[in-house]
Amino acid sequence: MPLVESSPDGATVVLHTRTGSYAVRLDHAAGAVRPLHWGEPITVAAAAELPLWQPPYDMAFEGPYDGSEDFPFDGGRRFGPRALGIRYADGTGGLDLTITGHHLGPDTLVVDLADRAGPVAVHLHYRVAADTDVIERWSAVRHTGTDQPLELTDHAAAVWCLPPRDDYRLSHVTGGWCREGRLHRTAVPVAETTLTSRRGMTSHSANPWVMIDDGTTEEENGEVFSAALAFSGSWRVTVLRTHDGPCSLLGAAGHDRVTTPLPPGTTVTSPVFAAQRTTGGFGAASRAWHDYQRRRILPHPDEDRPVLYNSWEATEFDVSETGQRRLAELAARLGAELFVVDDGWFGARTNDRAGLGDWFPNPARFPDGLRPLADHVRSLGMRFGLWVEPEMVNPDSDLYRAHPDWVLHLPTLPATEGRNQLVLDYTRADVREWALSWLDDLVRSCDLAFLKWDCNRPFTEARPQSWIGHALGVYEVLDRLRERHPRLRIEACSSGGGRVDLGALARTDQVWTSDNTDAVDRLSIQHGYGQLYAPETMVAWVTDSPNPLTGREVPLEFRFHVAMSGVLGIGGDLATWSDADLATAAGLVGQYKSIRPVIQHGDLYRLTGPEATVTASAYVAGGAAAVFVWRVPGGPAETITLPLPGLDPGAVYRDATGRQFHGAGLRSTGLPVTLAAGPMVSALVTLERA
């Protein structure tokens, strides 16, 4: 069956995903694409007979299409959030769009619209992500005239209209620095609910995805509609629920105040606002997003992410070649495969007040440059990587002294500093060329395998184009750098998890999840992260106890089990670890490597969440499974039994001690897991098909 098909009259188009269909009507009277069906598979003949949604009363006070248009524009009786609005130089605006054509490809639908009143053409793009439940949508707006400058006051990627349900519930995450990913599940009010970042970057405070259910969905049971915006600048996602109508989701680059100039002859294209309908609960929705990232987003989905060591928590700015060599030797003893020198290796960067922007090795710390350290790390059998922060500059730096005009600033206002730094203007071609040039040299000269690309403050005093354009500039530099260095792997970071989104993940390999490395806090941070993002992108370090940030003492094994449930890293000051701890750590690193493919490429089942006394997750791939169990509060030694969905009911599984279990029994009755007495105890059970 083709992925996209239309009725003989061309008015009805159906897009088929892995498990369902999305059908639209090209409503020429409304000048709009209007949703007909988003659910079980449907034939185009059946879809062609479906009626369009109508409001209960045809009153002048109501918008006849509000909540039932794929791209509502500023024109006519439309009173909801707009996907498109324009303003001419004289301050007037308004659109009268009409459908001028449509084109079907093997997996795509493009609908063309034009404004009867002015020089605006719109192209609505739909693309089925084959073998997934996801449909990708974006929009392009073109100024078709030769004069009359105009700007876009609103420009969304898409609006997804949900089918009518008795109720709607919203799942999303909020947070802050060191407390990312807090999951909320709350009834959708009859209102416009906007999740947004006005920071110029994705942000810790909200993340650009939503999941909507009817209030009855459970972890492994029920329908979920979800959508995610692939963008790393300012953004907004508005959930509209009207008194009478269904619920809809608008996703856009740029926050509410952001306008985009559209000079004659130019086109502005939005990022992708992807969405899927899944059944099988929130767990299935998350697994479907992980699967989508593996098939369509991640540049190297099949690679095992290496066990890394990062020196930040061990040394902070107190970086020296001798100290790094010592840490590298200890990290290699533990089995680390990648050694990353964090902040403090360059310029006059001995604290966060100076040197950012001066990307040459600090001559006092690395008198012969970085190559000797890099070669030493490689001689220990590890790859070598470096931290960089290419979008920022300390005012106390040679770069800023040479190019004070390169930073975001407005002529009448003082430039606000954050962490003693200013933001370089990546909408400028000269800034992008500068960044690409030194990054290219650095990667080449040290034969770098890895960059941790950090970004440690939000924007202030930005010009209108920066809120969206900066992120596009960063994408350009990342894309060109990766093209020049195909073996380079990149970790996205923004003071922890401030830049986690599908746009960043399309250009990087993993994400530094949070600056909070307290394993107990991490349970909820990682729980929120995994709702949308795949485990092989979630970097987690084992650090020292007591934790330097929170002061909490956490047993080594618990710390490891939390970090082993993502991309395992080590970030403690290994020089202070006892021989016994180093030996235990080496054993756990070895165990991680043996189950890494299951964790990094498997299906994640959240057995219980961090709000429960016992938190547990299972990873399942092929004939193997890894089950993590953590109990934070103190308790007696106990054996708990955890039903394991996702296993083959007909198979027999064996754990590391040789105990055998039938898959059917593991699914229904569950896996017995014994926890020791005390607080912060954990267990890891591995299962293999016998």
Ligand code: DGJ
């Ligand atoms: C913020 C990051 O999240 C940390 O891991 C570390 O790289 C610091 N920046 C360095 O300044």
